[in-house]
Amino acid sequence: MAPFIRLQNVTKNFADVNAVNDLSLDIEQGELFCLLGASGCGKSTLLRMLAGFETPTSGRIEIDGQDMADVSPADRPVNMMFQSYALFPHMTVASNIAYGLRRAGMQGAELDARVDSLIKLVRLDGLASRKPHKLSGGQRQRVALARALARQPKLLLLDEPLAALDKKLREDTQFELVDIQEKLGTTFIVVTHDQEEAMTLATRIGIMDQGCLEQVDAPRVLYERPKNSFVANFLGTATFITGTVTKIDGAFLHVDGACPTVVYLDPKSDRIAPKLGATVTLAIRPEKIHLTRTKTGQQNESMVIIEDIAYLGVASNYRVKRDDGLLFKLQQTHGQREKTPLEWEEKGFVHFDPADVIMLED
Amino acid sequence: MGAFMARFGKRIVVILPLTWLALFFLMPLVETVQVSFTTARRSVPPYAPLWGFEDGAFFTNFNLENYALLFEYWQDYLGPAANSVRLAFFATLVCLLFAYPMAWWIARSSARMRTILLVLVMLPFWTSSLLRLYALIGLLNPNGFINSVLMYIGLIDQPIGMMQTDFSIYMGMVLTYLPLMILPLYATMVRLDGDLIEAAADLGGSRFHIFATVILPLTVPGIIAGSLLVFIPAVGEFVVPALLGGPDQLMIGKVLWTEFFRNRDWPVAASLAMLLIAILTVPIIYARYQDGRQDEAEAHKLGDASS
Numbered sequence: 001m002a003p004f005i006r007l008q009n010v011t012k013n014f015a016d017v018n019a020v021n022d023l024s025l026d027i028e029q030g031e032l033f034c035l036l037g038a039s040g041c042g043k044s045t046l047l048r049m050l051a052g053f054e055t056p057t058s059g060r061i062e063i064d065g066q067d068m069a070d071v072s073p074a075d076r077p078v079n080m081m082f083q084s085y086a087l088f089p090h091m092t093v094a095s096n097i098a099y100g101l102r103r104a105g106m107q108g109a110e111l112d113a114r115v116d117s118l119i120k121l122v123r124l125d126g127l128a129s130r131k132p133h134k135l136s137g138g139q140r141q142r143v144a145l146a147r148a149l150a151r152q153p154k155l156l157l158l159d160e161p162l163a164a165l166d167k168k169l170r171e172d173t174q175f176e177l178v179d180i181q182e183k184l185g186t187t188f189i190v191v192t193h194d195q196e197e198a199m200t201l202a203t204r205i206g207i208m209d210q211g212c213l214e215q216v217d218a219p220r221v222l223y224e225r226p227k228n229s230f231v232a233n234f235l236g237t238a239t240f241i242t243g244t245v246t247k248i249d250g251a252f253l254h255v256d257g258a259c260p261t262v263v264y265l266d267p268k269s270d271r272i273a274p275k276l277g278a279t280v281t282l283a284i285r286p287e288k289i290h291l292t293r294t295k296t297g298q299q300n301e302s303m304v305i306i307e308d309i310a311y312l313g314v315a316s317n318y319r320v321k322r323d324d325g326l327l328f329k330l331q332q333t334h335g336q337r338e339k340t341p342l343e344w345e346e347k348g349f350v351h352f353d354p355a356d357v358i359m360l361e362d
Numbered sequence: 363m364g365a366f367m368a369r370f371g372k373r374i375v376v377i378l379p380l381t382w383l384a385l386f387f388l389m390p391l392v393e394t395v396q397v398s399f400t401t402a403r404r405s406v407p408p409y410a411p412l413w414g415f416e417d418g419a420f421f422t423n424f425n426l427e428n429y430a431l432l433f434e435y436w437q438d439y440l441g442p443a444a445n446s447v448r449l450a451f452f453a454t455l456v457c458l459l460f461a462y463p464m465a466w467w468i469a470r471s472s473a474r475m476r477t478i479l480l481v482l483v484m485l486p487f488w489t490s491s492l493l494r495l496y497a498l499i500g501l502l503n504p505n506g507f508i509n510s511v512l513m514y515i516g517l518i519d520q521p522i523g524m525m526q527t528d529f530s531i532y533m534g535m536v537l538t539y540l541p542l543m544i545l546p547l548y549a550t551m552v553r554l555d556g557d558l559i560e561a562a563a564d565l566g567g568s569r570f571h572i573f574a575t576v577i578l579p580l581t582v583p584g585i586i587a588g589s590l591l592v593f594i595p596a597v598g599e600f601v602v603p604a605l606l607g608g609p610d611q612l613m614i615g616k617v618l619w620t621e622f623f624r625n626r627d628w629p630v631a632a633s634l635a636m637l638l639i640a641i642l643t644v645p646i647i648y649a650r651y652q653d654g655r656q657d658e659a660e661a662h663k664l665g666d667a668s669s
Contacts, residue, residue, distance in 0.1 A: 073560070074567065103571065151565065
């Protein structure tokens with residue numbers, strides 16, 4: 001069966017910018033898909049092409065098996081929630097929500113009942129006759145969501161849906177959004193620049209950079225097995241080591257370079273198997289690097305000096321340096337830090353499991 | 363001391379224009395009101411003082427005869443007044459029909475283009491309005507540009523009488539007042555969030571629906587402001603009908619002029635001016651008042667809904 005949404009070699013050029021570059025992507029029905037990227041990476045342009053506000057320069061967009069090339073925004077089974085919410089300021093909450101339904105010919109008791117149920121869905125009870133300017137930011141966001149859901153679109157596009165809310169409210173709303181999506185089963189595509197938001201919301205995340213998708217995967221895979229250093233750096237941080245493969249010992253790879261490292265390649269999750277003599281880039285996540293006061297004799301161990309400690313509450317971030325200048329970024333939880341009370345300028349040892357080393361493709 | 367100076371500075375900023383308004387707007391208005399209640403006489407100025415002191419005793423010339431005169435000969439004044447309102451109304455309408463799409467086009471242009479187009483809109487203001495009206499006469503005259511061209515290409519064999527008609531007056535009014543309609547319309551349209559139009563399209567609105575349900579309601583403030591800016595001066599317009607209108611096109615501005623300068627009956631002219639102001643401003647003030655009440659009523663309704 002063909003996927004619900006299929007983008008094939010979609011390119012969009014504006015006068016002097018190449019916003020989306022030969023991008024292909026399949027999205028299944030019922031997914032909550034996040035397009036994650038820095039501003040200007042082309043994610044909003046991609047969303048606007050799905051909504052029908054922009055026409056691709058080349059390539060093909062299919063929704064539910066239907067080519068969208070000649071379908072106007074009004075006729076697509078797609079609705080959009082705008083970053084600015086775009087609520088009609090001269091209409092009440094109820095009229096805003098009813099706008100799309102009226103255009104579809106719904107009226108009378110049926111219309112009232114539908115608007116009522118939408119107001120209940122987004123928990124705006126009692127606010128039906130308010131105008132948008134008399135609502136809080138969170139309430140406006142709900143009106144925008146209800147209005148976009150009113151026509152029961154097969155696909156809902158959300159452009160930075162939570163960006164205008166303050167941090168606390170944003171966290172609560174993230175879970176609500178997921179609840180609503182699960183309740184309705186509508187396919188959601190969310191554009192965001194906030195990695196935490198993408199991780200919380202998405203079933204799959206597509207990381208975009210300069211008009212291209214760098215990697216599309218579930219949040220966990222993206223974090224634990226990033227494809228390249230861009231993705232590894234964009235989602236969280238990592239210590240990068242470049243070197244040459246000097247020995248292959250079954251599933252274990254010996255890499256010599258900035259820091260001699262043993263890598264365990266898991267045939268299930270690692271996509272590439274470099275040859276002897278190849279130059280490779282490795283990444284290690286900060287929480288996978290262990291810090292000890294004394295030498296433990298484990299694999300991948302180095303002696304380091306503590307350069308910097310940043311206390312974050314739940315954990316502390318460390319920057320430690322090998323004597324050849326290689327900087328490790330590592331994280332210690334509160335408990336770990338108390339067990340190994342190393343302070344600035346003190347000597348210690350770091351080691352990491354060969355299985356925790358990520359083989360990058362670049 | 364600094365805080366005091368800052369507060370004092372803020373006051374000054376308001377006091378200066380207020381003083382200016384009091385001196386050159388309020389005082390002449392009060393003077394006109396006074397003159398409208400006194401009697402004419404052959405002197406300089408050509409009216410009796412409304413009140414004063416003579417030999418230590420207070421005296422007043424207060425009377426309502428001027429207004430009584432206006433009501434007695436109402437037919438002489440009502441005709442021109444109705445004529446003025448009619449011409450001003452249709453001139454406003456034509457201005458609105460021309461200005462609306464123009465303002466929309468300017469507001470939706472790129473920022474650089476907008477500046478150029480706005481300068482072009484305001485450019486005619488930098489030439490004398492009289493000059494522009496004479497240029498219009500040159501176009502509309504029986505032996506003017508338009509007639510000459512039409513006769514030369516053989517579309518007509520006799521000049522069309524365009525001068526001294528309603529048509530020429532509308533042309534003059536639109537020429538004079540169009541920018542006053544475009545600018546407030548532009549100001550509301552440029553603030554209109556483009557996302558709203560896309561949202562309406564996304565929700566299934568056709569072009570007409572989007573215009574009727576989103577664009578038009580949200581540009582009403584611009585329509586009202588522009589219409590007032592055109593209508594009010596157009597009612598009292600004196601130059602356009604004098605230059606372009608026929609002798610039968612008696613407008614209230616012309617009547618006022620006649621009372622002032624030909625009859626030298628300042629009190630009657632003043633009372634006529636006062637009536638005109640009342641007729642024009644009372645409906646506007648009433649409309650504003652109703653607007654305010656509507657907002658209040660809405661606030662009340664909201665209280666009921668959320669309780």
